[in-house]
Each structure stands twice: as C-alpha cells, then as structure tokens.
Amino acid sequence: AGRLAALxxxxxxxxxxxxxxxxxxxxWAALVDAGEVTGTGADCLRRWRWRRAQTWFDEVAGAVDxxxxxxxxxAAREGIRRLTHELVVSAAWLAVARALDDRRxxxxxxxxxxLRKIGKGTGKSAGAWQVHARRAMxxxxxxxxxxxxxxxxxxxxxxxxxxxxxxxxxxxxxADMFALPILALAxxxxxxxxxxxxxxxxxxxxSVSGLIQAHLAGVPSAEHFDPEGSLYDHAVxxxxxxxxxxxxxxxxxxxxxxxxxxxxDGKIEPLRPDRVAGIGEPVVAVHVPAGVRQALPAYGDVNVxxxxxxxxxxxxxxxxxxxxxxxxxxxxxLSTSGQALYLLARLREELGEEEMQRRQLRVGDxxxxxxxxxxxxxVSLVASPHDGRLAAFTRREFHRRVNVAxxxxxxxxxVFHSMxxxxxxxxxxxxxxxTYCQNATTAEAAYEDLxxxxxSDFEREVLRRLLGRGHRPLAQFRIGGYxxxxxxxxxxxxxxxxxxxxxAYHGPDRWAADMRRQAVLERVGNCVFxxxxxxxxxxxxxxxxxxxxRRIADLQIxxxxxxx
Numbered sequence: 423a424g425r426l427a428a429l430x431x432x433x434x435x436x437x438x439x440x441x442x443x444x445x446x447x448x449x450w451a452a453l454v455d456a457g458e459v460t461g462t463g464a465d466c467l468r469r470w471r472w473r474r475a476q477t478w479f480d481e482v483a484g485a486v487d488x489x490x491x492x493x494x495x496x497a498a499r500e501g502i503r504r505l506t507h508e509l510v511v512s513a514a515w516l517a518v519a520r521a522l523d524d525r526r527x528x529x530x531x532x533x534x535x536x537l538r539k540i541g542k543g544t545g546k547s548a549g550a551w552q553v554h555a556r557r558a559m560x561x562x563x564x565x566x567x568x569x570x571x572x573x574x575x576x577x578x579x580x581x582x583x584x585x586x587x588x589x590x591x592x593x594x595x596x597a598d599m600f601a602l603p604i605l606a607l608a609x610x611x612x613x614x615x616x617x618x619x620x621x622x623x624x625x626x627x628x629s630v631s632g633l634i635q636a637h638l639a640g641v642p643s644a645e646h647f648d649p650e651g652s653l654y655d656h657a658v659x660x661x662x663x664x665x666x667x668x669x670x671x672x673x674x675x676x677x678x679x680x681x682x683x684x685x686x687d688g689k690i691e692p693l694r695p696d697r698v699a700g701i702g703e704p705v706v707a708v709h710v711p712a713g714v715r716q717a718l719p720a721y722g723d724v725n726v727x728x729x730x731x732x733x734x735x736x737x738x739x740x741x742x743x744x745x746x747x748x749x750x751x752x753x754x755x756l757s758t759s760g761q762a763l764y765l766l767a768r769l770r771e772e773l774g775e776e777e778m779q780r781r782q783l784r785v786g787d788x789x790x791x792x793x794x795x796x797x798x799x800x801v802s803l804v805a806s807p808h809d810g811r812l813a814a815f816t817r818r819e820f821h822r823r824v825n826v827a828x829x830x831x832x833x834x835x836x837v838f839h840s841m842x843x844x845x846x847x848x849x850x851x852x853x854x855x856x857t858y859c860q861n862a863t864t865a866e867a868a869y870e871d872l873x874x875x876x877x878s879d880f881e882r883e884v885l886r887r888l889l890g891r892g893h894r895p896l897a898q899f900r901i902g903g904y905x906x907x908x909x910x911x912x913x914x915x916x917x918x919x920x921x922x923x924x925x926a927y928h929g930p931d932r933w934a935a936d937m938r939r940q941a942v943l944e945r946v947g948n949c950v951f952x953x954x955x956x957x958x959x960x961x962x963x964x965x966x967x968x969x970x971x972r973r974i975a976d977l978q979i980x981x982x983x984x985x986x
Contacts, residue, residue, distance in 0.1 A: 447473075476961075492951060492969075499941070514567060522565045529561035533579075556582045573601045580607050588612060593793065594654035598622035601653045613661070615654030618685040620792050620822045622652050650819075669693055671946060672795055672832055675900070676704040680858045681829045685821070691903055693946040698833045699911060700744035701798075706836050707859035708735070713840030714808040715759065721767075722760030725804050725840060729761060732800050732838045733768050739798060740773060740781065749782040751796030753827045755852070756804035757787040765802065788823040791830045799831035803852055806840035815851045824851035835859075872897045880956050881907055881922045887967060888920075892981025893974070895920065901947040904939060912950075912977040919949040920970060924956040950977065 444451035447470075453459050459466070522530075536555035540548050556579060563569070563584045569576070573591070581603075589608035591597065595615030599622075605611050630648055638644035643659055658664065668691045670678050675692040682690035697704055713728040732752065739745045752769065754761035766785040770778065777783075784790065791799075805812055815824065828835065837859045839852075846853035872889075875897035876882045888895055888908065895908035899919075908920040923936075943949045952973050958966040 492953065495937075496944075499944075517567045518565065521567075526562055526565035529558045530565055533558035533562050552578070555579060560584060573597055573604050576607070577601075577603050585609075590614070591653060594657065595619055595621055595652045596792065597653035598649065599647055599651050599653070599656070602656060604653075605657075611657070613654055613657035615652065615657075617652070617654055617658065618681075618822060619826050620789055620819070621650060621655070669946075673829060674698065674704045674833060676862050677831055677835050678829060679862075680705075680855065681825050683858070684854055685825050693901055694832075701742075701748075701834055703862070704834055705859050705862035706834070707856060708732075708836060708838045709842070710838055710840045713806045715804065715806055718760060718764065720760075721764045723758075723804075724760050724764045725802065725806055726764075728802050728804065728806075728838050728840050729765050729768065732765065732802050732836070733772055735836060735838075736769060736800060737772050740777060745798065748797035748833065750784075751791060751794070751799040751830055752783070752785040753791055753799060753801045753830065754785075754787050754804060755801060755823065755827055757789065757823075759804050761802055761804045762786050762790075788826040792826055795830050795832055797832050798834045798836070799827075800836040801827050801838065803837065803839045803841065803856075805852070807842075807845045808840070812841065812845060814847050816847060816849045821851040824855050828855055877907075878922070878924055880924050880959065883959070883963070884908070884920070884922055884954060884967070887963070891971075893979070901943055901949075904943060904947075906943065906949070909949075910974065910977075910979050912979050914977070915948060916977060917947060917949045918973055918977055918979060919943065919947075919951045921951060921953045922956065923953050 440451050440455060443454065450459070461469075533555055536551045536558060539551045540555065542548075543552075559579050560582045563580065569586075571579070584607060586608040588610050589604060590612045591601070591604060592614045594601075594613045595617055597615075605613075631645075634644050634647060638647060641647075643656075646655065646659070666686075666689060668689050670682075670690050670692045671694065672678070673692065674694045674697060676697070678690055678692050682688055682692075708731060710725075710728045710731045713725045713731075715723045715725050718724045718726075736750060736752065739748075739750065752762075752765050754765060762785055769783065769785065773781075773783070782796065784794065784796065815821075837855065839856055841852070841856075843853040843857045843860075846856075872885055872894070873882050876885055877898070881897075885895070885897065885908065888910075893910055895910050897908055899906045899909035899917075906919045907922045910918040910920070912918055921936075921940075940949075940951050944951065950973065952970045954966055954970065
C-alpha cells in the first residue's frame with residue numbers, strides 16, 4: 423500500500439499529461455498509453471516538431487493542385503487565343519464597314535466586274551477592261567485595309583496612284599528585277615526572303631550589260647540590275663536594317679544543321695525534336711561506287727546505278743509501316759541530266775500512280791522544290807568520278823541548289839552518291855553535303871542509358887516509376903535550344919512533357935521563366951506538360967505522380983517495352 427501511495431503522484435501526472443497530449447494528438451497519446459512509443463523525451467520533441475512541419479506542409483504546399491492549375495492555364499491560353507482571333511477579325515471588318523461608303527462600294531463592284539471580264543487577259547477587249555479595273559481600284563483601294571495578291575497583279579492594279587503605308591513582299595528572293603515597281607507603292611516596305619536559296623530564273627534573257635550602260639548611267643548599283651538579281655538582293659543593298667529569323671520549324675535538327683552550319687553562320691535554332699521514332703537516322707548517306715553516267719536515248723545522261731538504288735529505297739519506304747502516311751520527294755541535283763525524268767518513269771512503274779498520289783510524291787531538280795517540302799526526301803547527286811573530270815559545284819548558284827535540296831525534308835534525308843568528298847574540291851557544295859551526311863549523328867546515345875541521362879536523384883526516382891509501369895520515356899529530350907526532362911510520345915502526335923521541378927533549380931525566381939519556356943514548347947513542340955514537384959514527391963511519391971498517370975490515360979499512351 424505504501425508503494426502504491428508513493429506512485430500515485432507520478433500516475434496522476436502521467437494521466438494529466440496523457441490527457442493533455444490526447445487533446446492535440448490523440449493517436450500519439452494512444453500509442454503512449456499502449457507502450458508503443460520508444461525513445462527519449464528529446465526524441466519525442468523532435469518528432470513533434472517534424473509532425474507540426476508535416477501538417478503545415480500538407481495544409482499549405484500540399485493543398486496546391488498543380489495539375490488543376492495547369493489545366494486552368496491551358497484553358498486561359500486557349501481563351502486568349504480565341505478572343506484575340508475574334509478581336510482581330512471584328513476590328514478588320516469594323517474598319518472595312520467604316521470606310522466602305524456608297525462610292526467605294528460601287529468602285530469595288532466595278533473592279534470585281536472588270537476582273538471577271540478580263541478573264542485570262544487574252545481577249546480583244548482585255549486591255550480596255552484593264553484600264554477600267556485600274557480606274558475603279560483607284561477609288562476602291564482605301565475601302566479594304568489589307569490587300570493580298572501576287573506581285574504581278576499588284577503592279578497591274580495599283581499603278582494609277584494607289585499608296586499604302588506598308589508593302590510586305592514574301593518570297594522576295596524568288597522575285598526578279600521586274601518586281602521592283604512594287605516598292606514604289608508604299609512609304610515603307612518589309613521584304614522577306616533568303617539569299618541563300620535559289621534566285622529568279624530568267625533563262626530567256628541574255629546579257630543586259632549593254633542596256634545597263636545605255637539606260638542606267640548614274641543609277642546606283644546599276645550593274646546589279648541583271649537577270650540573276652532578285653528583289654531581295656536589291657532590298658538588302660538599300661535596307662538600313664536586317665532581321666534574321668532564326669526559329670526553324672520544318673526540319674529535325676540533324677537535317678537543318680547542315681544549312682545552318684554552312685550558310686547561316688550556325689544561327690538557325692531548330693524547334694523540332696531530335697528524331698522521329700521508328701524511321702531510323704534522320705540523315706543517311708548511301709554510297710553507290712559503281713555509279714556512272716551514261717546516255718539513254720529517251721532521257722539523256724543518267725546515273726542508272728545510283729537511280730536504281732534510290733528507287734529501291736523508295737519502294738522499301740513505301741512498304742515499311744513506320745513510314746505510313748509520310749510524303750516523299752525525290753531530287754536530282756544535276757538539272758542538266760535526264761536523272762529526274764528517269765527516276766519519275768521508274769517510280770511510276772514500281773509504285774503506281776495511285777501510290778504516288780497518296781505519298782504526294784514529287785520528282786524534280788532543286789528548282790522544282792524551291793518553297794516546297796516533304797516528310798522524306800531522297801537526293802541523287804548524279805555525278806560520278808567515272809565520268810571523267812568532275813565539274814566543280816563552287817559557284818554561288820550551285821551552293822544555293824545544294825542548300826535547297828538539303829533542307830526540303832522534314833523528318834529524314836537520304837543522299838545517294840557515286841563520288842566521295844575526296845573526289846571534289848574543298849569548296850565544292852556537294853563535298854560539304856557528303857562530309858556532313860557521313861558524319862551526322864543523332865542523340866540516340868543519350869537514350870541508351872536513361873538513368874545516366876538523368877540529372878538528379880529526383881529524376882531517377884521518377885524514371886524508375888515510369889519504367890515500372892512499362893513506359894520508356896525519352897530523357898533530356900531536346901526541342902531547339904530547350905530540354906525537357908522526360909517525353910512520352912502520344913498516338914495523336916502530341917508529346918507528354920514531364921518536368922521534374924526540384925527546389926534547387928525551380929524556385930520562385932525561376933517560375934516565370936519556366937512558364938514562358940513551357941508556353942513556347944506548347945506552341946512549337948506540340949507538348950502537353952505535367953510538372954512534378956520535388957517537395958510533394960518526397961512526402962508522397964504516388965500522390966505526386968497521380969496527375970502524371972491521369973495524363974497518360976487521357977492521352978491514351980500505351981506502355982512501351984524497353985528497347986533491346
């Protein structure tokens with residue numbers, strides 16, 4: 423009895439403390455009561471501080487649903503795009519309505535009627551109706567804020583004194599010197615072109631040096647008013663400002679890198695991913711050592727061996743399911759040969775007209791493909807060291823041809839050649855192309871060891887969980903100058919971009935920059951983003967990854983087994 427009496431104060435204090443603890447932490451108090459709590463009082467205090475921090479985190483940081491915020495951002499951006507489009511359309515039509523009085527409305531009607539009567543411009547009265555059309559245009563031009571038409575039509579219709587604030591000329595490097603009057607229609611001009619691509623072709627015009635000397639005496643740069651000069655060339659000589667558009671959306675980086683390196687001072691920024699899954703290397707050089715040009719009566723000079731190798735590859739591409747739906751282009755680099763005609767005839771025999779239509783198959787020389795593009799392009803260089811002395815491809819126009827031929831492919835470029843770079847001069851454009859193609863590499867090595875490609879333990883943990891669910895993502899995926907931690911291609915062509923936002927690299931100061939970067943990649947990379955926060959992941963990995971699994975299900979991305 424005495425012993426129990428001595429323990430009474432301690433027991434009462436225990437009960438009081440337990441009841442006090444139970445008021446704030448009933449589960450902990452129950453564990454204490456059951457004798458399941460071990461450690462010293464200092465340990466308990468440390469656990470208590472940790473639990474308070476955890477509770478705060480769950481209520482503050484854990485309460486933010488990043489996936490829901492991202493969906494709200496996407497909806498807001500789509501709303502902004504839609505409203506901007508509606509605003510521009512409404513503003514344009516409002517300007518037309520305000521400017522379109524009865525006189526101008528009648529003038530527009532007269533101009534439209536005159537154009538119909540001009541027709542193809544070959545009738546006896548076409549000239550008279552041209553005069554009527556120009557007279558009506560003089561009164562109608564201010565009724566429409568923006569006129570879009572060809573250079574020839576603009577010069578034809580606006581020569582009776584029409585004036586604009588700005589004239590914008592697209593593809594000016596394809597416009598010859600006869601397009602120069604278009605610049606007289608405005609106070610300012612924006613001339614868009616590329617002097618590294620094929621210029622205007624006026625083969626029917628001979629030497630004009632005598633005409634220049636007779637009629638352009640005293641005109642600045644008169645010697646450049648020749649058939650080879652383009653509107654863009656003339657604008658460059660007079661422009662106080664030049665802007666290089668560096669963003670490139672058409673080709674995968676391995677294809678456009680050749681042009682960027684040799685013709686644009688390495689300033690092109692490709693905004694396509696490194697490769698297209700399933701079709702192999704983006705750039706492939708195929709050597710045909712036995713190739714030699716020979717005269718074929720129906721075609722002219724043809725490198726038959728090189729052509730047949732190209733045709734066999736085209737047939738294999740059509741038969742390969744990985745290329746389903748992809749368009750094809752075939753380029754003969756040597757315009758003076760019969761290679762293009764031979765290739766066209768043989769491809770028609772092997773593939774048939776219907777398949778050629780399905781593939782939008784086009785065959786021609788670089789001039790044929792100026793301004794055009796295809797998913798897969800096969801180029802035949804034609805010339806062979808067995809032909810005798812190889813003509814040099816060193817003039818500017820030859821470099822332009824090679825630049826055009828090498829940059830028409832969106833996804834894959836094949837170059838068939840019978841010669842080697844050693845057979846050519848150091849400044850030969852074909853030698854540059856062959857050297858590049860034979861040494862082009864892809865980012866495939868970066869994907870061989872996915873864990874090694876990861877930049878943090880956090881990324882490696884996310885990767886292991888993706889692999890555990892049967893998904894093999896692309897790690898450190900490049901789109902232009904940007905990298906994404908992981909990318910999973912979706913069946914509809916979109917890309918699920920998974921960003922692992924670690925606190926050390928994605929703090930508050932980086933948030934705005936990250937959002938701008940994400941907006942660019944959503945626009946040009948066709949990306950859908952899921953952002954995984956390291957703080958949430960460290961607390962509850964599965965809860966942090968729930969938005970990722972939901973997005974994978976929404977995009978219907980199937981599991982993909984690891985590559986062998």
